[in-house]
Amino acid sequence: MSMPLLTPTRRVGPGWIVAYVVAGFGAQIASQSPSTFLMPQQIAGIDPTGKIGGFAWVSAMGAVAGIIAGPLFGALSDRTRGRLGRRRPWIVGGALACAAAFVFLAAQDTVTGVAVGSLLLSVGMSAVGAGYNTTVPDQVPVTQRGLVLGWGAVPQAAAMVCGGLILAATTTPASGYLVLAGVLVLVVPFVVVTRDPRPPAGERRPFTWKGFLDGYRIDPRRRPDYAWALATRFLMTLGYGIGTLYIPYFLEDVVGRPDDLLTVVAVNGASVVALSVVSGWLSDRLGRRRILVFAGSGVMAAAGVMLALSPTWTMTLVCAVVLGVGYGIYIGVDGALITQVLPAAGDHGRDLAVAQLMGSLPYVIVPAAASVILTYLGGYSGLYLVSALVSALGAVLIWRVKSVL
Template identity: 45%
Template sequence: MSRPAAPEALTEPTERAGRGWTAALSLANGAIWVGWYGPLQILLALQAAELAPPGTAKESVLAWVTGAGAVVSMVANPLFGALSDRTASRFGRRTPWILAGVLGGAGALVLLAGAGTVAGMALGWCLVQLTLNAAFAAITAAVPDRVPHGRRGAVGGWLGAAQILGVVAGTGLATAAGGVVAGYLACAGFTVLGALPYVLLHRDPALPAGRRPARALLAGFRISPRRHPDLAWAWLTRFLINLGNALALLYLLYYLRDVLHRPDPDGGVLVLTAVNAVTLLGTVVVAGFWSDRIGRRQPFVLGAGALMTVATGLLAGWQTWPGALCAAALLGVGFGVFTSVDFALMTQVLPAAADRGKDLGIINIANALPQVAAPVLAAPIVQHLGGYRVLYGVAAGIGLLGALLVRRIRGVA
């Protein structure tokens, strides 16, 4: 007697995802990054300056608020990924969470716009992180649900391009809106509108009711590195390369002001960010397509990590404005390649189709955790252990180690 066929939601996809599906998912992904980075780049800093109590530095308020949000992000992403894995809705596993996440995120941004205290600001930002991570976890998991292995580099490239454009668009909306409240409202509106085409026009494969018992939710977060070594090595690779990149970018303003003595360090950061974004956009999609075409991931991740190591080394050894420009360009090229190809690699080391959302959420901690760890490592290095040369040397070494560890992954070429 033959076994019943597995539900479509729990099988590996074999049919190529259409361009319309990829475009709609990429737009939804970019919209979420608008909701995150309009506040992070502009609005939270302005709000912190307005709400900081007398005698309290605005920098401390901003650090406290964003740090609390980062902690919420690290918990929310795998949690909502696991919940979406178990969602038996006629609209599919992922779409309900995308819709609920962007609507909740827009509401949280509106709440944040009206915050009149630091505590209210922190609560609002934590709610933004909680809700938008619900949507982001579902969007990320939709790729291995619907895209065959051989096409995930290209789709990852388009998602990476949308992420960068979302950061730029969020910053632009926050700047052009004409005030903190208007900026939050503009970002909230864009976040919802950008997700609607995917929610309205595309459906996920449905999971049969009762297929995934909720009582097993917490037990599912235990992933054994011994049983799944490829996943463990891939996680560590992503964490270390992201940590090296975070260390390189964290004190860029202070580096320009205190080491290079730029007359306009704020403008210098803007120029370097623009150079970085242009070179990243120039490689993120191309690298994904190329990786799909030749059927290999590791050489791209290794090469990207090595290139980023060279770029960070330039900040340590060639401390001039031209050196900083070259470093920004090389970091963009390397991180563009890494963003698309590493995403595809990650989807190929997932232990089970039934837990894609949860497992990708755990993997995404390797994106958020470096943002928390970088300040802890960087401050004592700059203040007591040799300054910026040592900081960028350490960042280069960490990134290179992460790139080399990709060779320990056995199941993906």
């Protein structure tokens, strides 16, 4: 029986990295596209007058499911045994569950049905993440994680554009859901090529609700580096979300170019992709991660200040590049840094799922926070200054992490 090392030393090859990135595209396109392109259109067709409230309810159902299912499936994957290993069964099972959820969504003609489908899809994606995300600390040595996770950030940054292009060929939400079900086949090569050794025979830890709930406790006194790294991720995602979520309305209300949204999204996404791989590779070569997180945070803050002071079309494009560069630098290093501060080797699945929540919870907060800022704290200029301030705070907190250079 092969014995997994707590700290991997064998480097993964190019084929493994390619399969990992391809699987990431499959998962990210299937995860990001429905709430942006399909569900709003489907809900508007079902209830045109109540579409805003209906979409908010559907989104909340998916978010709540992810908060519970992600850490739960991560904890269960840590304890999974079988011939397929610990992680692969969750990737395969989650992908099949997502495909079933897409088929279910394609048949819905009520907002309640769409909400149930959103919940089922979130649960399936949580299962995929429980297996997929944990393969890096399981199998990739620390000195290669920046490169691997830098490449892994490419699907996250590019999935929205890719999903939009794929769904442009469909004619209805129902056909779009079925296409996305097919996209999930992209996870298959990774399941085939990745090794997923079973844990040692003596490593048998029963699942307990106390241990599971303990994973939600992010205590700087007990796990300081993990807590500060997660706080940084939360703030950086919050700053990026505040700076990007209302760009469609900014283009319409301030710049007067609402039809150029895709241009801004593409420019920003290309900048993120270009820098994430370079940043991850550089952090491996330097053996330093915090300075790059700090630099990315600072660049993001600069973009917010620039757009607040000069809200023009030209500056919007410039800031789309600057913000993408900053976020690309940050996201190329953040994942590797998180894997180095996980508190317990036997609970990687659970703890990484909690870390993933710090990248998704800000998007639950952003709409309400942005509404208050736009109404009472200076409009769009205030919004982008707050984005800059939050990003700068993330830059400060990263220095509280002591175990990673």
